[in-house]
Amino acid sequence: MITKGLIEKIFQAASIQRWNDHVRPTEFSEIDKQAHKMIIAYTIAKFQEEENPGCVNWIHLIEGGIFELLHRVIVTDIKPPIFHKIMKEKGKELNEWVFDQLDDDINPVKGNFKESFIQYFQDTHYAPFEKKILHAAHYLATNWEFQIIYQSNKFLYDIEKTKNEIESQIEYHIDLTGVQKILSHRNIAGFINLCGQLRFQQRWAQTPRIPKTSVLGHMLIVAILSYFCSRELGACAKRMYNNFFASLFHDLPEVLTRDIVSPVKRSIKGLEELIKEYEIIEANNRIFPLIPEKWHNEMRYYIFNEFENKIWHNDTVTMGVSPEELNTQYNEDRFNPLDGQMLKACDDFAAFLEASFSIKYGIKPEALESAKRNIYQKYRQKHLAIGDMDFIVLFDYFH
Known part of the structure; x- marks a missing residue:
C-alpha cells in the first residue's frame, strides 16, 4: 500500500533548498538534484552494461535512488561535511533513527x-556496484x-575547498566507464546538460504556487510514483525498469518546446497532435x-506515445495492450512491458499534488483549484485499479 506519509515525504524534497548558504543565481531544490542524479545514474549504468552486460541490477539502482532521496529528506538540516562525519562515526545510530522516522x-x-x-544502509555488501554508480551520479x-x-561565490571563504572536494570525488569514480564518457565525450555531456536544463523550466509557469516545481523534479516524482504502483501490480523486473525510466524521461521533449499547459494544448483542434509531431522532429x-x-x-519507446500501454517483443512494439493483458499475459521480462496508462495516472496525480500542496499552503488561484477539482473528478469516475488498490485512494489522501 502506498501511504500518504510516503507521498508527503517524496514531495517534501521539492521544498528543500540546496546551496542556501551561498549566493544563488537561481533556486536549487533537492528534488531537481535527485532527478538529475537518476538521469546521470541511468547514463553511467547504460555504459557499464555495454562494457559488461548484466553487471547492473537495475531494481537495486532504482530503489537505491529512492532510498537515498528518502534518507536525505529526513536528515536535510545536516550540512554535508557534518553529515559525512556523523555517518563515519555514528552512521548506524543515525540510520536507525531514519528507519524509525x-x-x-x-x-x-x-x-x-x-x-x-x-x-x-546497513549491509555494505548489498548492491555495492549500484551504490557506486549512484555515488558517482550524486557528485x-x-x-x-x-x-x-x-x-x-568565488569570494567566499572555503569555496575552493568545496570545489576540490567535489572534483576529488568525481576523480575517485573515474574507473567507471560511464563517468569517463560523461567527462570526455561532448555529446553525452550535452545530453546531461540538456536534461539538467529542465530544472529551469517551471511547472504552472503562469500560476502563483508553492512550492515551485520544475519539469525535471516533476519527472522524478512521476517516476517514483510509477515504481510504487509497479510494486502494487507485482510487476516483473523489466516492467518496473520501463515504468520508472519512461516516467523519468517522459517530459524530456519539453526541453525543446517548454511546458505547454494542457488548456493551451486543447484550445485548438489538432494543436496537441501538432505539438507532438514537432516534439518528435526536434x-x-x-x-x-x-x-x-x-x-x-529504448528512448523512443519511453518518450513517444508515452501514455500507451505497450510491449516490445521480437523487435516489434505493440501498443493498445489492455491493463489486464499486461498483468496476465505479458508480465514477463521478455515482453518488455510498459504501463503507459498508469504513467499517465501518475503524471496527473503529480499535477494534483502540485495544486493540492499549494492550496494547503494558502496560495490558491482559481487555476489551481479548478485543476485539482477536474483531475479528482476524472479519477473518481474512472475507477482505475492498480493491483488491489483503487487509484482514487491516493487522491482521497489530499482531497
Missing part, C-alpha cells in the same frame, strides 16, 4: 521495500549545480544525436 510510511509498501531499505549532479554556484534532430545509437530505440 520512516517506519509507518514504508512498512505497508509491497515488495519487501522496508527490508530492502534497511539492508541498503556529477552536484558538480553541475556547483558550476553555476561557483561563478557567484527530438530526432536534437536529443538522439547526443546519445549512443544503441540507446535510441
